[in-house]
Amino acid sequence: xxxGIASTRARWVAGATAAIAYAAASHALMTHAQxxxxxxAIVLGPIVLLGAAGAWSKGRRVLAAAGFAVALLLTLQAAxxxxxxxxxxxxxxxxxxxxxxxxxxxxxxxxxxEPLITALARRVHGTLTPAMERYTxxxxxxxxxxxxxxxxxxxxxxxxxxxxxxxxxxxxxTPVFTAGFFVxxxxxxYRLHPEFERVSLQQVLRAWRRHGRAAPDGSLP
Numbered sequence: 083x084x085x086g087i088a089s090t091r092a093r094w095v096a097g098a099t100a101a102i103a104y105a106a107a108s109h110a111l112m113t114h115a116q117x118x119x120x121x122x123a124i125v126l127g128p129i130v131l132l133g134a135a136g137a138w139s140k141g142r143r144v145l146a147a148a149g150f151a152v153a154l155l156l157t158l159q160a161a162x163x164x165x166x167x168x169x170x171x172x173x174x175x176x177x178x179x180x181x182x183x184x185x186x187x188x189x190x191x192x193x194x195x196e197p198l199i200t201a202l203a204r205r206v207h208g209t210l211t212p213a214m215e216r217y218t219x220x221x222x223x224x225x226x227x228x229x230x231x232x233x234x235x236x237x238x239x240x241x242x243x244x245x246x247x248x249x250x251x252x253x254x255x256t257p258v259f260t261a262g263f264f265v266x267x268x269x270x271x272y273r274l275h276p277e278f279e280r281v282s283l284q285q286v287l288r289a290w291r292r293h294g295r296a297a298p299d300g301s302l303p
Contacts, residue, residue, distance in 0.1 A: 091116065147296055169245055176252040177236040185231035187222055197222035217275055221267065228263060 190198040200218040204210055221300055239248040249287070 154263065169240075172252065173236065173240050173248075176256070177233050177240075180229045180232040184226050184233065187229065188226040191219070191222060191226065199225070203278075211277065214275060214278065215270070221271075224267075225263075232259075 187198050190196065190201070196204075197219045199222040200210070200215055203214065203218045207214075235251060236248065239251055242248075
């Protein structure tokens with residue numbers, strides 16, 4: 083058991099180290115060599131590959147191939163100095179991801195729809211009390227507003243004209259703010275609602291994956 087826990091911690095430490103290194107490298111490349119083909123590949127490549135792999139794993143092969151082809155075409159055009167400038171691709175990646183997340187979380191707040199975090203909590207904890215349902219709904223709204231605020235901040239800094247400041251937000255501050263939101267909410271949750279059973283991050287990730295595979299009626303294949 084202790085070996086398994088140590089292995090899990092080692093993986094998380096390795097993942098966190100890789101994420102920090104990627105963020106630092108992205109910021110350095112964006113501020114010193116933003117139009118380089120290597121910069122575009124290193125900064126945008128992982129996002130494109132993860133998105134394509136996610137679509138492919140869910141059976142959306144055409145969407146995955148089309149998304150990869152479009153992203154590759156835009157990247158090549160930018161690297162050659164034609165078409166969309168590289169910095170606009172960086173903006174589209176950062177603001178676009180947060181806009182999509184805001185739309186996704188927000189769409190589950192419509193009347194007659196179960197909020198996203200409520201659905202995830204139900205898969206992790208089973209039965210939820212009315213108080214827990216209210217909390218998870220408000221938390222879904224809070225994440226929606228957070229993602230929307232990141233879009234506004236991203237666009238505002240970008241249009242202000244100081245690209246180095248925007249890069250700092252996109253590559254360094256965004257992960258810090260997001261991690262801070264996660265940690266702060268974790269402690270607030272158990273302070274306000276101790277009835278929530280404490281769960282590991284692995285359990286949360288498994289619930290997330292199961293939610294992604296769920297059928298339209300909520301059942302699992």
